[in-house]
Amino acid sequence: MRLWIGIDDTDSLEGMCTTYIALLLLDELIEVGEPLGLPRLIRLNPTIPYKTRGNGAVSFQMEIYDLDRAMEIADEVIRSFAELEDENTNPGVVFVEEEKVPFLREFAEMAIKDVLSINDALKVIERLSIPHLKYKNGRGLIGALASVGARLDDFVYELLAYRYPERFGKPRICDLESFYDLDLRFYPVIFDTVDWCHNVVMAVPGTPCPVLFGIRGEKIEALKEAINILKTESWEKYAIFITNHATDMHLISDGEVRDFRSYKIVGEVVKKPYEIVGGHVFFEIRVGEQILKCAAFEPTKQFRNVVRALIPGDKVEVYGSVKNSTLNLEKINILELQKQFVELNPICPSCGKRMESAGKNQGFRCRKCKTRAFDKIRVEIPRKIETGFYEVPPCARRHLTKPLIRMKVAKRHIFR
Numbered sequence: 070m071r072l073w074i075g076i077d078d079t080d081s082l083e084g085m086c087t088t089y090i091a092l093l094l095l096d097e098l099i100e101v102g103e104p105l106g107l108p109r110l111i112r113l114n115p116t117i118p119y120k121t122r123g124n125g126a127v128s129f130q131m132e133i134y135d136l137d138r139a140m141e142i143a144d145e146v147i148r149s150f151a152e153l154e155d156e157n158t159n160p161g162v163v164f165v166e167e168e169k170v171p172f173l174r175e176f177a178e179m180a181i182k183d184v185l186s187i188n189d190a191l192k193v194i195e196r197l198s199i200p201h202l203k204y205k206n207g208r209g210l211i212g213a214l215a216s217v218g219a220r221l222d223d224f225v226y227e228l229l230a231y232r233y234p235e236r237f238g239k240p241r242i243c244d245l246e247s248f249y250d251l252d253l254r255f256y257p258v259i260f261d262t263v264d265w266c267h268n269v270v271m272a273v274p275g276t277p278c279p280v281l282f283g284i285r286g287e288k289i290e291a292l293k294e295a296i297n298i299l300k301t302e303s304w305e306k307y308a309i310f311i312t313n314h315a316t317d318m319h320l321i322s323d324g325e326v327r328d329f330r331s332y333k334i335v336g337e338v339v340k341k342p343y344e345i346v347g348g349h350v351f352f353e354i355r356v357g358e359q360i361l362k363c364a365a366f367e368p369t370k371q372f373r374n375v376v377r378a379l380i381p382g383d384k385v386e387v388y389g390s391v392k393n394s395t396l397n398l399e400k401i402n403i404l405e406l407q408k409q410f411v412e413l414n415p416i417c418p419s420c421g422k423r424m425e426s427a428g429k430n431q432g433f434r435c436r437k438c439k440t441r442a443f444d445k446i447r448v449e450i451p452r453k454i455e456t457g458f459y460e461v462p463p464c465a466r467r468h469l470t471k472p473l474i475r476m477k478v479a480k481r482h483i484f485r
């Protein structure tokens with residue numbers, strides 16, 4: 070029978086990686102089946118508090134000849150490789166017949182945008198009679214189901230290269246320059262490999278997981294060709310996943326703003342930006358009757374200069390996740406800029422020089438010409454920002470955040 074197999078929550082912060090275990094499982098299942106198409110790596114709601122590292126789940130499709138044996142194999146793989154001793158690792162595996170996939174669409178959308186409980190997953194499993202494996206509290210069932218059910222209207226490809234097991238946990242040997250070479254040659258088909266301004270190679274993780282590097286792009290052939298440029302320790306294998314990375318699939322554009330969800334929402338700036346210790350910049354917008362605090366935290370680097378230049382009256386569309394009632398900006402679309410004025414001392418009508426203060430509440434005077442005036446004058450000054458889209462730099466981007474290079478919009482201010 071034709072099955073989608075979904076797997077999640079097998080890794081911990083200390084090691085392993087669900088993509089790696091999913092590929093091991095895929096290999097083992099060849100004993101009882103035949104893989105169909107590329108595996109999928111689906112990122113779920115990035116604000117979920119109990120998530121493991123990247124909150125990503127994996128699914129793949131196979132023609133399976135013996136489901137019972139397939140489930141035994143999956144159980145062996147999970148017991149051998151998942152980080153079961155970690156209290157935050159609660160694996161789940163599901164085996165979903167193709168006809169049932171449409172009934173998981175809504176559940177998957179909720180898992181990416183909203184907050185679901187383990188009970189929600191168990192209810193779906195029961196209603197649709199989905200064969201599954203559940204370990205400990207089984208939280209991984211949420212992602213396992215979602216990775217099968219997610220509909221990808223937009224997607225990119227992610228090539229992940231894996232280290233030899235004896236290298237796990239050791240420092241990665243990578244010539245970082247070669248990743249810049251890759252970017253020069255393949256951008257924008259392959260994007261978010263490096264951050265030129267901040268000297269960060271995003272393609273190489275800093276965690277002890279089995280991944281040596283990961284590159285993402287629009288075309289499979291480009292990814293396969295690009296890895297020949299890279300100079301690194303040798304890799305054991307690589308795999309290409311279809312993913313919802315860089316798609317903004319986590320954003321909700323209507324309804325009440327709540328914590329642990331991500332939004333794309335229009336409002337008017339009502340509070341001048343202010344900065345707190347640590348370089349975090351905040352401002353407030355009015356959305357209907359609600360006031361929403363927005364933040365550009367220190368890691369968003371030069372993006373904060375855009376935010377600092379906002380003034381009350383500006384109309385903006387903000388993109389980002391809400392936590393502690395504060396929207397953490399990933400992008401901003403400046404729709405309208407208010408005129409900005411400064412108040413200056415008046416100009417002497419006689420000599421044309423700027424007048425000086427004549428003392429507290431005494432107005433202004435020109436000492437030389439003996440002219441006087443009472444009020445300051447308002448002078449319009451040019452704004453430091455333009456309308457259009459601005460984004461956080463690559464080093465501050467989330468997996469799900471759609472970079473401007475992928476957005477077909479006018480007036481993009483791309484940070485590369």
Ligand SMILES: [Zn+2]
Nearest residue numbers: 417420435438
């Ligand atoms: Zn004068």
